[in-house]
Amino acid sequence: MTAGEAARVETAQPDIVYRPRGRVPGTSVGAHRGRDAGGLGTFRDQVPFLRMPDARRIDVRATLRDPFEGTHVRRFESRTAVEVWALVDLSASMRYRGEADRMDLVAALCASLAASATRIGDSFGLLGCDGAVREDVSLPPTRRRGIGPAIRERLLAAPCTAARADGLREAGRRLVGRPKIVFVISDFRWPEALVAEVFSGLARHDLVPVVLADPSEDEGLPAWGLMELDDLEGAGRRTVFMRPALRRRWLAHEQARADTLRRIATAYGRPPFRLAGRFEAEALTRHLIGT
Structure with missing residues (x-):
């Protein structure tokens, strides 16, 4: 794709409108x-x-x-101007495919963020992480317009095989200097201690957690029936007989996990944005302007 074609693709996409919390330091x-x-x-x-x-x-x-x-x-x-960063979880659970492919949503979000930021003179940077920071996926901050399609292709080509996302600790330590807007994009199926550590390391920035979810993980659960579950992070497959009591416990556990994430996120930044089904720039804009 030529630079002109990339620019036309980005122009056709709706912008994500964002504004930093408070006044921004800097001379750019x-x-x-x-x-x-x-x-x-x-x-x-x-x-x-x-x-x-x-x-x-x-x-x-x-x-x-x-x-x-x-x-x-x-x-x-x-x-x-401000720097906008996307910190992307590339652990194995991000390979999940339900009603939507999780990495398709991530790629669409990051491409739209890059286009929206560079269009108004901000810079956009990307850090992909699994057990460590993935240099093959990461990009330094740039104001170059037309990078959205390249970022999308890079993310779609990234393998997600590791069992952990500990590299996000190191990613936070790399964001030195003046405050930035930082989107942390993951399904957040992490230990609570890791969530708190990553978010506390980004507390000086304008932190925006983006939770990747899928309707099939909760709304699609049957009340009765056999289900084959595949742990993408290495625990193997198992067959479960779903019944109403188990379904209630499952949903209660998911709600508790979401409540914990929201509590930790609001202590260090903005409340999480839930991205499920398909990416809509307008929905993310409403979330950013309202928080």
């Missing part, structure tokens, strides 16, 4: 509210001349209204 010009104030940008407030001695920004009306004859200048809010 972008689309988000910056932490610094100066002589250019969006009007913020008026301050005494001695706080910002810039004669070009003197506010004549405010100066004339001051009963103490002080001189006032207009201060403006800078617009700043």
